[in-house]
Amino acid sequence: MDLFQDLKDRGLIYQHTDEQALRKRLDSGPITLYCGFDPTADSLHIGSLLPILILKRFQLAGHKPIALVGGGTGLIGDPSGKVSERVLNPKEIVEQWAGKIKNQLSHFLDFEREENPAIIANNYDWLGSLQVIEFLRDVGKNFPLGAMLAKDSVETRMSKGISYTEFSYMILQSYDFMKLNELYGCEMQVGGSDQWGNITAGIELIRRTSVDQAKEVHGLTIPLVTKSDGVKFGKTESGAVWLDSQKTSPYKFYQFWLNTDDRDVVKFLKYFTFMSIAEIAVLAEGVEKEPEKRKAQRALATEVTKLVHGQKALERAEKITGALFGGGLKDLSASEIEEGFSDVPSATLDSPEIGFVDLLVQAGVVTSKRQAREAIENGAIYINDLRCSDLETSVPQLERLGGQYLVVRRGKKNYYLIKFK
Structure with missing residues (x-):
């Protein structure tokens, strides 16, 4: 399979370095590539799923992916795609989140296969031990200020303000690419379209610092996932x-x-x-x-x-x-009922020894006994998918789903979950 063409056919390529050179490199044999994931929470969300699957597609095609957990960059904060400064989280929290994200990534990438096992890395391993004077002399000097200011991730934030902390993120991400190139022979970085400036900065750093002037590395970004209705994806x-x-x-x-x-x-x-x-x-x-x-x-x-x-x-x-x-609520267990109705209004009642009208009022299905009686007489109340139009319905005799729940529906779409202690 022509992986590059497949990515194109799926609309998964937004930007890339020289296409001819990249195609030639992919055709010549397995390439090592990486994508970074900063631990900004204790889990990744589906906004991260697309770059994860890009790594998986490359691994299935015989290439070697590196999933880089940003234990170091997660302490700084990436300004890309953000309109304001990120909240800086404590080191202990970021370290804990990084461990959880490592485990999540292992669900998608195969780190055990013989031919091209994936690699998991944490950039705190090298960023955490950097000496500031050496870093500024050896790495910082390779970043012209004008070029940094021209990057979209920085330029879009200049009017609203950007701290030196986040401004330095580009240098740290570029250093990651350089270190992965040194440690694992990593030749390509992939990421979201908002990462293009950081990726090209890393390519330039490798070019400036490499003793092998013929060394070639590549960059590729995937499109920002959007929804046609204007609601933010995920x-x-x-x-x-x-x-x-x-x-x-x-x-x-x-x-x-x-x-x-x-x-x-x-x-x-x-x-x-x-x-x-x-x-x-x-x-x-x-x-x-x-x-x-x-x-x-x-x-x-x-x-x-x-x-x-x-x-x-x-x-x-x-x-x-x-x-x-x-219409199969009776087939669900208690835990399945809880999962299916976790986002509907719910109430916990001490005893079923109450009238049907009082049940609806106490559970918040209606706001008054008069409203309850009207809804029942109009056939608008359903208990466990069965219409209940009798004011004298016996609450104690109603079947409990999973032994403890009643699912009440008012009208076509308004659900309520009642749990008895």
Whole structure:
């Protein structure tokens, strides 16, 4: 397979150094490349998934990827793509987050295979021991101030203000590229489109400091992922979509992809799955001719959830989805009920020995007993998917899902979860 062409066909190449030279290098044999991930939280989110998958695509094609965890640069903060200064986190916290991100990256890259195992590295290993005078003399002198100020990541921040701390980030990232080139023979850096200035600065540093003037290194960036509806990619009403199942459940993760707009789904299939271009073309035709069937969205949700969380988590997400939208709540366990309804209003009641009207008021389904009676008589109240239009419904006799829950629906879309102690 022509990897470079496949990346082009998927729309995954935004910027790159000399295409002819890069193609020639990729055709000549395995290349070592890297991408950096700063620990700005205790988990990566789906904004990091695309560069992770770029590394995975290169590894599957026989190349050697390096996943660089920014234990050092994470203490500084990258100004790229940011309109204001980042909050500086304590060293102990960044170190803890770096360890968790290492573990996450190992889920996607194979560090054990014989032929081209991936490498995991932490730039604190070399940045943490730098001596400031030596660094400024040996590295800093290679960065003309005019060139640094002209970089987009710096220029866009000049009007709003940028500290010397973040201004120096470019030098540290460039130094990472140089060190990885020395330690592992790394010849290419990949990253998001907002990293182009930092990547080219690293290429220039290697050119200036290398004793081998014929040494050639490369850079490649991927596009910024956007959504057609204008909402920031990876954001939902409840916040960011994380790769950690404890922060974003596999069910919510699955639902995020399942709810992809028709205008975005084909692009996301190309970006985030390993389906062939031919397979995606078939799904694209379905989006045009039979959009109501949402086959492309289901394929996207299935492939990405399985990739990130595994087959069992996918099956659980599909089971919860089928139960919630297909009328099978009784088949769910207590934990599946909690996962499926984790983002709806909920209430915990001490005892079921109350009337049906009082139940709805105490659970917050309605605001008054009069409103409760009207909703019941109008057939707008459902308990565990069954319509309850009788004011005298016996609460103690209502079946508890998972032994302790009632799922109340008012109208078509308003869900409430009631838990009994």
